[in-house]
Amino acid sequence: MSAAAIQAPAGAMLKLLEELAAFSAPGPGVTRLLYTQEWCAAQRHISETMAELGLDVRSDRVGNVYGRLAGTADDVGAGDKVILTGSHIDTVRCGGKYDGAYGIAAAVTALGYLRQRFGPPLRTVEAVSFSEEEGSRFPLAFWGSGHVTGLYNGSEAERTADPAGVTLRQAMEACGLPPFGPAGSGDAISGSSAGAGVPSGIAAYIELHIEQGIVLEEAGLSLGVVEAIVGQRRAELILRGSANHAGTTPMGLRRDALAGAAEMLAGMEGLAVTAGDPLVATSGRLETFPGTPNVIPGEVRFTVDIRHSESAVLEDFCTRLFADFAAIAARRGLELQVKETLSTSPAAMDHQLRRSLERICREQGRSWRSMVSGAGHDAQLFAPLCPAAMLFVPSRGGISHAPEEYTSPEELAAGLDILTMLLYELAYR
Numbered sequence: 001m002s003a004a005a006i007q008a009p010a011g012a013m014l015k016l017l018e019e020l021a022a023f024s025a026p027g028p029g030v031t032r033l034l035y036t037q038e039w040c041a042a043q044r045h046i047s048e049t050m051a052e053l054g055l056d057v058r059s060d061r062v063g064n065v066y067g068r069l070a071g072t073a074d075d076v077g078a079g080d081k082v083i084l085t086g087s088h089i090d091t092v093r094c095g096g097k098y099d100g101a102y103g104i105a106a107a108v109t110a111l112g113y114l115r116q117r118f119g120p121p122l123r124t125v126e127a128v129s130f131s132e133e134e135g136s137r138f139p140l141a142f143w144g145s146g147h148v149t150g151l152y153n154g155s156e157a158e159r160t161a162d163p164a165g166v167t168l169r170q171a172m173e174a175c176g177l178p179p180f181g182p183a184g185s186g187d188a189i190s191g192s193s194a195g196a197g198v199p200s201g202i203a204a205y206i207e208l209h210i211e212q213g214i215v216l217e218e219a220g221l222s223l224g225v226v227e228a229i230v231g232q233r234r235a236e237l238i239l240r241g242s243a244n245h246a247g248t249t250p251m252g253l254r255r256d257a258l259a260g261a262a263e264m265l266a267g268m269e270g271l272a273v274t275a276g277d278p279l280v281a282t283s284g285r286l287e288t289f290p291g292t293p294n295v296i297p298g299e300v301r302f303t304v305d306i307r308h309s310e311s312a313v314l315e316d317f318c319t320r321l322f323a324d325f326a327a328i329a330a331r332r333g334l335e336l337q338v339k340e341t342l343s344t345s346p347a348a349m350d351h352q353l354r355r356s357l358e359r360i361c362r363e364q365g366r367s368w369r370s371m372v373s374g375a376g377h378d379a380q381l382f383a384p385l386c387p388a389a390m391l392f393v394p395s396r397g398g399i400s401h402a403p404e405e406y407t408s409p410e411e412l413a414a415g416l417d418i419l420t421m422l423l424y425e426l427a428y429r
């Protein structure tokens with residue numbers, strides 16, 4: 001089948017994307033937090049669109065919505081696996097209309113088109129709209145894909161609450177989801193809607209997403225084939241010295257916590273630059289105490305966020321960094337406490353799926369590069385369990401999680417084309 005013969009309707013995808021953007025709390029931008037009215041309306045709209053396109057629609061107990069094209073050569077209930085493609089429907093506060101929603105709109109459009117053009121596939125393929133990925137309303141992320149991949153067992157629903165004190169369970173019930181039972185009672189990728197053992201039921205997970213960075217735009221390229229999603233280490237650090245008079249304490253007799261933190265962070269930047277791409281190191285928050293202009297800071301609290309696509313490099317960097325921090329603290333007579341707050345492993349994307357995406361890009365005459373994702377995505381949860389792949393389209397100015405988030409219709413259409421071709425190859429050949 002030549003590339004020209006397979007072309008999903010980009011107009012329908014763009015229309016769906018605009019429709020989804022309208023399901024938002026008041027602006028600026030799009031705000032669609034988990035289990036809010038806007039969220040419910042969006043998932044309902046996706047269900048209806050899937051049904052109109054002839055997909056078999058169902059949802060699971062956390063509100064993930066699936067649209068299935070059953071394979072004629074498959075008996076999914078008997079153990080054959082599903083090719084899954086999609087992304088997340090939730091947004092950050094005042095985010096853009098492409099993050100997450102694009103991957104869903106493209107998946108739904110591609111499946112609707114393939115069904116209409118080629119009829120039922122040989123192998124079962126399913127579009128998914130995950131309930132949550134961003135962690136914007138409740139203090140946990142990947143609630144949708146984490147439910148499918150076993151990251152969560154459901155006990156979180158009772159003990160996790162939003163800032164207003166509403167628990168996940170209450171929020172689910174308020175938007176009409178069935179009473180939240182024990183894990184495995186209604187989450188099904190595999191065949192029947194009561195099936196458990198979800199991860200084993202997935203043949204592949206493919207996610208189309210905006211880059212949320214500036215690499216593709218800077219290089220003037222249409223597409224990014226993701227080779228890995230970075231692993232992350234985050235830590236909160238407390239550095240204690242002694243607060244004292246800014247006028248009467250000679251420089252040689254100070255235990256200035258902020259001067260120590262400044263030396264640490266300048267050192268961290270140097271180490272990171274030396275390590276080179278794709279290593280990134282950030283301190284996004286720093287507070288000084290007592291925080292008074294004429295008092296030497298006696299205490300500083302700050303965060304670090306370190307990312308790289310290879311576990312060994314990430315480990316080595318963090319080991320070296322925290323050893324340097326300890327040495328600086330000791331030399332300055334400061335007390336250092338380090339509390340790790342997040343540790344995720346890098347997720348390698350499937351080699352064969354990457355090669356297929358790259359070949360399709362070449363065949364379609366699209367410019368592309370292989371790249372690392374510095375942001376987390378649903379695909380990273382699937383990568384340890386089944387072949388997973390991600391494809392990026394450019395983000396204008398590298399801007400995301402903001403109302404200014406933008407990707408041109410042509411670039412969005414190019415991503416849809418490649419996704420559709422890959423799904424055709426996987427499901428129909």
Ligand SMILES: [Zn+2]
Nearest residue numbers: 088099100133
């Ligand atoms: Zn996203």
